Amino acid sequence: MNVLTVTGLRKRFGSVVAVDGVSFSVGAGEVVGLLGPNGAGKTTTLHMVFGLTTPDSGTVEMFGHDMAHERSRALARANFAASYLHLPHMLRVGEILTVYAQLYALRRPAARVAEMLELLELGPLRRQPFSRLSSGQQTRVLLAKALLNDPGLLVLDEPTANLDPDIADRIRGLLVEQAATSGRAMLITSHNMREVERMCHRVHFVSGGRIVATGSADELAGAYGVDDLEAVFLAVARGGVPT
Numbered sequence: 001m002n003v004l005t006v007t008g009l010r011k012r013f014g015s016v017v018a019v020d021g022v023s024f025s026v027g028a029g030e031v032v033g034l035l036g037p038n039g040a041g042k043t044t045t046l047h048m049v050f051g052l053t054t055p056d057s058g059t060v061e062m063f064g065h066d067m068a069h070e071r072s073r074a075l076a077r078a079n080f081a082a083s084y085l086h087l088p089h090m091l092r093v094g095e096i097l098t099v100y101a102q103l104y105a106l107r108r109p110a111a112r113v114a115e116m117l118e119l120l121e122l123g124p125l126r127r128q129p130f131s132r133l134s135s136g137q138q139t140r141v142l143l144a145k146a147l148l149n150d151p152g153l154l155v156l157d158e159p160t161a162n163l164d165p166d167i168a169d170r171i172r173g174l175l176v177e178q179a180a181t182s183g184r185a186m187l188i189t190s191h192n193m194r195e196v197e198r199m200c201h202r203v204h205f206v207s208g209g210r211i212v213a214t215g216s217a218d219e220l221a222g223a224y225g226v227d228d229l230e231a232v233f234l235a236v237a238r239g240g241v242p243t
C-alpha cells in the first residue's frame with residue numbers, strides 16, 4: 001500500500017495557477033523528489049500534501065486516511081521540515097524539542113530528545129535559544145523536530161539548505177539509512193541535483209504546475225540522452241523532450 005497518494009491536486013493564487021493537476025504516490029521506504037525551476041509549484045504541492053494549504057481540487061491520502069476528512073489521523077504518523085519554518089525563538093533547543101515531544105505524546109520524551117540531540121549533533125547547543133543559532137544550526141533543529149516522532153512519512157522542503165557540505169553529507173546519509181531500515185517514506189524538494197541523485201529512488205520534474213517527466217535519475221538521464229540529473233534539469237527547464 002502507498003504511504004502517500006496524491007491525485008489531481010490543483011491550486012490557484014489569483015491569476016497564477018501554481019499547481020495544475022499533480023498526481024503521484026510514495027511507497028514505504030521510498031524516497032521521491034520533486035524537482036523543477038523556481039516557481040514551478042513544488043512548495044505549494046508539499047504544503048497541500050501536509051495540509052498547510054487547502055487544494056482547490058484533488059485529494060491527498062496518507063496511510064489510507066483522506067487528509068480532507070481524517071487530517072489528524074493522517075498527520076499523527078507524518079512530519080515536515082523546511083528551513084523557512086520558525087520555531088519559538090526565545091526557547092532553548094532542548095526546550096523546543098521537549099515541547100514537541102510532549103505535543104507528539106511520545107512515550108519516553110526525555111530519552112527521545114536526547115537521541116535527537118545526539119543524532120543531529122546538537123548536544124553542545126541544547127541550552128542556546130533558537131534565535132541565537134546560525135541558519136544551518138536552525139535547520140538541524142528543524143530536522144531534529146521532524147524526526148522526533150519517527151514519522152512513517154517525512155516531507156522535506158530543501159532538507160540541507162543552509163548546511164555546510166560536511167554536515168549536509170552526513171544528514172543525507174542518515175536520512176537515507178533510516179528510510180531503508182525503518183521503511184520511512186520521504187518526499188523532498190531540492191535544487192541540489194547531486195543530493196537528489198544520492199537520495200531519491202524516483203523524481204518528478206515539475207514545470208508550470210504540472211509533472212512533465214518522471215523516473216529514476218538514471219532513467220531520466222537515459223531518456224534525455226545526457227550524463228546526469230543536472231543536465232536533465234537544464235534540458236527540461238529549457239523545454240527539451242526525451243530523445
Ligand SMILES: Nc1ncnc2c1ncn2[C@@H]1O[C@H](COP(=O)(O)OP(=O)(O)OP(=O)(O)O)[C@@H](O)[C@H]1O
Nearest residue numbers: 013016017018036037038039040041042043044045
Ligand atoms: N501564497 C501565495 N500567494 C500568491 N502566489 C503564490 C503563493 N504561493 C506561491 N505562489 C505562486 O505560485 C507559484 C508556485 O510557487 P511555489 O512556491 O510552489 O514554487 P516552487 O516550485 O516551490 O519554487 P522555488 O523553487 O522557487 O521554491 C509561483 O508563481 C508563486 O509566485
